[in-house]
Amino acid sequence: MDFALSQEQQMMQRLVEDICSDYDLEYWREKDDAGEFPHEIWDDLTEAGFAGLTVSEEYGGEGLGMEEVVAVALALGRNGGGVSGPNMLTLGPVFGGISITEHGTEDQKERWLPAIADGAIASLGLTEPDAGLDTAGIKTTAQRDGDGYSIDGTKIWTTGAHVSDYIITLARTSPIDEGSRHDGISLFVVPADADGITTNKIDKLSMRSLGSCEVVFDDVHVPDENLLGTEDDGFYHVLGTLNTERIIWAAIPLAAGELALDLAVDYANEREAFERPIGENQGVQFPLAESKMELETAKLMIYKAASLYDEGADCSMEANAAKFMAARAGFKACDRAIQTHGGMGFADEYHVERLYRDVRLARVAPVSDELVKSFVSTNVLDLPRSY
Structure with a gap:
């Protein structure tokens, strides 16, 4: 290797x-x-x-x-x-x-x-107010309308929708039958400035420079040529994208954790208390050393997942595991950076408070810690399905 x-x-x-x-x-x-x-x-x-x-x-x-x-x-x-x-x-x-x-x-x-x-921005219209991570439970519909489809429904937490050129949108094109709840969903490329789209930014705790939005579709017409893949198979189409989303959302908190660790180390070397740098104390050193090891370990799983994806192999377990481990390692690194800074860790000027706010998101989105554990339990360990 x-x-x-x-x-x-x-x-x-x-x-x-x-x-x-x-x-x-x-x-x-x-x-x-x-x-x-x-x-x-x-x-x-x-x-x-x-x-x-x-x-x-x-x-x-x-x-x-x-x-x-x-x-x-x-x-x-x-x-x-x-x-x-x-x-x-x-x-x-x-x-x-x-x-x-x-x-x-x-x-x-x-x-x-x-x-x-050339820099066009594409957001993903997936999550809905009632469905959350239950993608098969979405209520947004795309009904046949002449030479295309009419999309109605509401998406939420659509990052970047307010500056997007396109919204890659999941909508139900067929009612749920007695087969699979995952059938009957289709994937569309919707111009973000299409008539009938209303976008509202959500006031939120973290990642404020990349706005997350509620996107309302009211009789939004898209032509047939905007259907991505096969009609009614959109849920299965989006799974590959979700694996890559998990991989990058493993890299994101890990990178934030590395930045926080760098800031903490710099502060520990510069800040003096009791007539010596606080970095001389093992109580300061050891948590930072643990974070370094945790971040490096998570990085290995991230690259393994990315390598498997690039080879065309199934990377579902590795992508989910990488996201889970990196989110935890990144959060702990940011938390320890706050602790290293002490009271100054809460001041805007030292930046670690922003990293702490932002990185917390990775344990909830784009997939929660709990759902990752459920996925591994069911799909890797062959335990009974719990959701």
Whole structure:
């Protein structure tokens, strides 16, 4: 086994570091305070080719895989972006690039992938107020309407919808029958500015620079050519995208944890109490050392999941396990960074409070700790289904 990054991956991380040098922690704090999308760094990342990471070269992209997405996400998060920075990659390479590449027709790829590679933002309209993580329980419908479909319903926690060009949307096209609840759902590419769409930002605890939204669809017409994949098979189509979402949402809290750890180590070396640096105390050292080991261990599972995905192998268990372990490791690292800073950890100027707020999300979304454990129990250990 080769655990080293390739020369290309290392070069990509260095390029990300160079871009991030123009966007320091103060930039991210200001974006968080204002609730503003970080368009400036997104434009620079797009110019460098990162918006098209997963888009094949024939459509203007880089033609790379999830290993490269992870490498870029980790560099983007650790070099100031925390949680919000790397999460921008879901709004292009993952939701847009992967969904359309895997399930789009040749015409659809030619229509949308060059735009994705050129920085178009694609959000995922999946979660609903009543369904939550029960995707088969969605109530949004897409009914046949002339040469297309009419979509009605409400999505919630749709990250980036207010700045999106497209919303990759799941809607029920056939009623639930006696077979599977997962049948009868279809996947659509919906222009975010389509008539009948209303988008409302949600006031929230974390990740404020990447707004999360309620999106209301009121008789939104989309033509037949906007159906992605096969009608009624959308739930199964989106599973591959969800695995890649879990992989990047493992990299996101891990990167934030690494950034928090860096800040804690710097503070421990600089802050003096009782006439010596607090970093000389094992009570400060040991928790930070534990976080370093936990983060590195979780990183191995992230790259394993990404490698399996890139090979075309089933990575469901590894993707879920990576997300679970990295979310916990990242949260503990941010919590320990707060503890290391003491009272100053609660001050905006030291940034760890923002990382702490943001990284907590990873234990709830895009899949909760509890549902990951249920998935592994049922699908890996063959225990009775509990949900």
